[in-house]
Amino acid sequence: VPESVCLTVPKKLGETAIRLITELDLSNRDLQIQQTENSLKIPLISKPSPVALEELKKKLETFKVSVYDFAERKKSHILPFDLLKDKLPAELLDLVPHALDFIGDIAIVEIPDELLDYKTQIGEAILKAHKQTNTVFAKVGAVKGVYRIRDLEFLAGTNKTATVYVEYGNTLHVDVAKAYFSPRLSNEHNRIASQVTPNETVVDLFAGVGPFAIPIAKNQKTAQVYSIDINPEAVSLLEKNIKVNRVEKQIVPIVGDARKAVKQQLSQKADRVIMNLPETALEFVDVACEAIKPEGGIIHYYCFVYDSPEPLEAAKTELEQVVKQNNRQVTKFLFAKTVREVAPYAWQVVVDAQIQ
Numbered sequence: 001v002p003e004s005v006c007l008t009v010p011k012k013l014g015e016t017a018i019r020l021i022t023e024l025d026l027s028n029r030d031l032q033i034q035q036t037e038n039s040l041k042i043p044l045i046s047k048p049s050p051v052a053l054e055e056l057k058k059k060l061e062t063f064k065v066s067v068y069d070f071a072e073r074k075k076s077h078i079l080p081f082d083l084l085k086d087k088l089p090a091e092l093l094d095l096v097p098h099a100l101d102f103i104g105d106i107a108i109v110e111i112p113d114e115l116l117d118y119k120t121q122i123g124e125a126i127l128k129a130h131k132q133t134n135t136v137f138a139k140v141g142a143v144k145g146v147y148r149i150r151d152l153e154f155l156a157g158t159n160k161t162a163t164v165y166v167e168y169g170n171t172l173h174v175d176v177a178k179a180y181f182s183p184r185l186s187n188e189h190n191r192i193a194s195q196v197t198p199n200e201t202v203v204d205l206f207a208g209v210g211p212f213a214i215p216i217a218k219n220q221k222t223a224q225v226y227s228i229d230i231n232p233e234a235v236s237l238l239e240k241n242i243k244v245n246r247v248e249k250q251i252v253p254i255v256g257d258a259r260k261a262v263k264q265q266l267s268q269k270a271d272r273v274i275m276n277l278p279e280t281a282l283e284f285v286d287v288a289c290e291a292i293k294p295e296g297g298i299i300h301y302y303c304f305v306y307d308s309p310e311p312l313e314a315a316k317t318e319l320e321q322v323v324k325q326n327n328r329q330v331t332k333f334l335f336a337k338t339v340r341e342v343a344p345y346a347w348q349v350v351v352d353a354q355i356q
C-alpha cells in the first residue's frame with residue numbers, strides 16, 4: 001500500500017480543499033481520496049511548500065498535514081502521463097502538464113513549447129484518462145480583449161465548445177469559445193454568495209455567464225441582482241442559466257457597458273457591487289462608487305498586482321485612493337487575499353471593502 005503525504009479536512013471543507021489542492025498543483029492523482037465518517041483524506045504529491053501552506057491556512061478553517069496509506073486509484077483513472085510513456089521521448093515526459101482545467105466535459109490544457117509536436121498525443125491521452133471528458137483544447141496565448149476570452153486550439157474528442165459546469169450544486173451553461181469562464185474562481189463565487197444577506201441589492205458589473213449571480217440568487221431568496229456584461233454571448237448564456245436555475249424573479253440581465261448601465265438605471269441602488277474585471281478594475285471604481293447606496297455598501301474589488309512585495313497592501317491602497325477621489329471613503333477593509341498567482345510575481349487579488 002503506497003504511503004503518501006496527506007491533507008485531512010472535515011468533510012464539509014472537502015470540495016474547497018480539493019479545488020485548492022488542484023490549484024496549488026499538489027494533487028496526487030495516482031492515489032484514491034479516502035473518506036472517514038467526518039473527514040476526507042486527500043493524497044498530495046509532496047509536502048506543501050511554506051507558500052502553499054500559507055494559502056491552505058488562509059482558505060481552510062481547519063486541516064492537518066500527515067502521512068497516510070492510500071489505495072491506488074482504479075485502472076480507469078490512468079493518468080495521461082502513463083499513457084504517454086511510450087509515445088514521448090523520455091526527456092520530455094517530465095514536461096507533460098499535470099494541471100488541467102475541467103469545465104464540464106471539456107478539458108483545457110496548457111502545452112509547453114517543447115511539447116507542441118506531441119499535442120495531439122497529449123490530447124488523446126487526456127481524453128482516454130478522464131472518462132468524463134469528451135473534448136480537449138489547448139490554451140493559445142493569454143485571455144484577451146474586452147470580452148476576456150482566450151483562443152483555444154482543438155486537440156481531441158468532439159469539436160464543440162459549449163458545455164455544462166456544476167459548481168457547488170449550481171448548473172452553469174458555459175461556452176469556452178464565446179464567453180469568459182474560469183473554474184479556478186469557484187471558491188470565490190461561493191465565498192461572495194455566502195455573504196449576501198436578506199433583501200440586498202447586488203450589482204455585478206462584469207457578470208459573465210453568471211457564476212456570482214446564480215449562487216447569490218439561489219442562496220438568498222430575497223436578494224435582487226443586476227448582472228451586466230458587454231459580451232452579448234455571455235449575457236445569452238446568463239439568461240439560460242437564470243432559467244435553468246429558476247431565478248428569473250431575482251436576476252436582471254443587462255447587455256452593455258457597465259458604466260452606461262449604472263448611469264442609466266442603477267445609480268445609488270446597490271448594497272454590494274462585484275467588480276470582477278481585474279485587468280482594468282481601477283478604471284471602474286468610480287462606477288462602483290456611483291452604484292453604491294448613499295448610506296454605503298460593500299465592494300468586492302478584483303485586480304492584478306505586479307511585482308509588489310505586499311500585493312494585498314498595494315491593492316488596498318490603490319482602491320482606497322480612487323474611492324476617495326470619487327468623494328466616498330473606505331470605512332473598513334473586510335477581507336483581502338491573493339486569489340491566485342497568474343505569473344511569477346503577478347497576483348490576482350481580491351479586496352472586500354466597506355465604503356460610505
Ligand SMILES: C[S@@+](CC[C@H](N)C(=O)[O-])C[C@H]1O[C@@H](n2cnc3c(N)ncnc32)[C@H](O)[C@@H]1O
Pocket residue numbers: 146147148179180181182185205206207208209210211212228229230231234256257258259276277278
Ligand atoms: C474576467 S470576466 C468575469 C466574468 C464572471 N464574473 C466570472 O467570474 O466568470 C470579465 C467580464 O467583463 C465583461 N466586460 C468587459 N468590459 C466590460 C464593460 N465595460 N462593461 C460590462 N462588462 C464588461 C467581459 O465581457 C467579461 O465577460
